[in-house]
Amino acid sequence: MRAVNLLPRDVExxxxxxxxxxxxxxxxxxxxxxxxxxxxxxMSKSGSVAAERQALDDLQAQLAQxxxxxxxxxxxxxxxxxxxxLRLTALQGALSTRVAWDRVxxxxxxxxxxxxxxxQLNLKSPVTAADAAATGSTDGAPSGFTIEGSTYxxxxxxxxxxxxxxxxxxxxxxxxxxxxxxxxxxxxxNFTIGADIRGPNQKGSS
Numbered sequence: 001m002r003a004v005n006l007l008p009r010d011v012e013x014x015x016x017x018x019x020x021x022x023x024x025x026x027x028x029x030x031x032x033x034x035x036x037x038x039x040x041x042x043m044s045k046s047g048s049v050a051a052e053r054q055a056l057d058d059l060q061a062q063l064a065q066x067x068x069x070x071x072x073x074x075x076x077x078x079x080x081x082x083x084x085x086l087r088l089t090a091l092q093g094a095l096s097t098r099v100a101w102d103r104v105x106x107x108x109x110x111x112x113x114x115x116x117x118x119x120q121l122n123l124k125s126p127v128t129a130a131d132a133a134a135t136g137s138t139d140g141a142p143s144g145f146t147i148e149g150s151t152y153x154x155x156x157x158x159x160x161x162x163x164x165x166x167x168x169x170x171x172x173x174x175x176x177x178x179x180x181x182x183x184x185x186x187x188x189x190n191f192t193i194g195a196d197i198r199g200p201n202q203k204g205s206s
Contacts, residue, residue, distance in 0.1 A: 120147065
């Protein structure tokens, strides 16, 4: 009998890889893996660069929306600012040496005895040491607060001196002169008392 091949024609034996071809196949696989890794790294870096560029573009857009800085002050404006600063300094200096005369007079009225009457009252702002040296007034005689008046005895004058000594705004209280005389059979003592006004920087000093 004649032999008949019943297998399909498209079924053929698979090619067999020879031992000599194995290194080339392994090398090809490694090359494919390396190419895939390089491509992955490239895509990742490209995405990071794109994100950084987008962030930079956003910051530049925000910077463009900011208002322009004001122009520097002109020479005239700077001069006015300097003059204003000098005036403020002068005002602060004046206020630092200002005397509250209403407070001084109120304190004096509270300690003035009822049996003493005044004929004259002189007030003058306190003199600093520099001003006293410039004017030559360095004898220490009180000049800021001077009163002239009368009472019925030297004891009343002494009592007035002791009261003036406790007034916070007065310092260096001194009896300048005191003289008794008879007026219509009544003894009257005329006196002059001087003191200095305590400056704002001298508060609390003895």
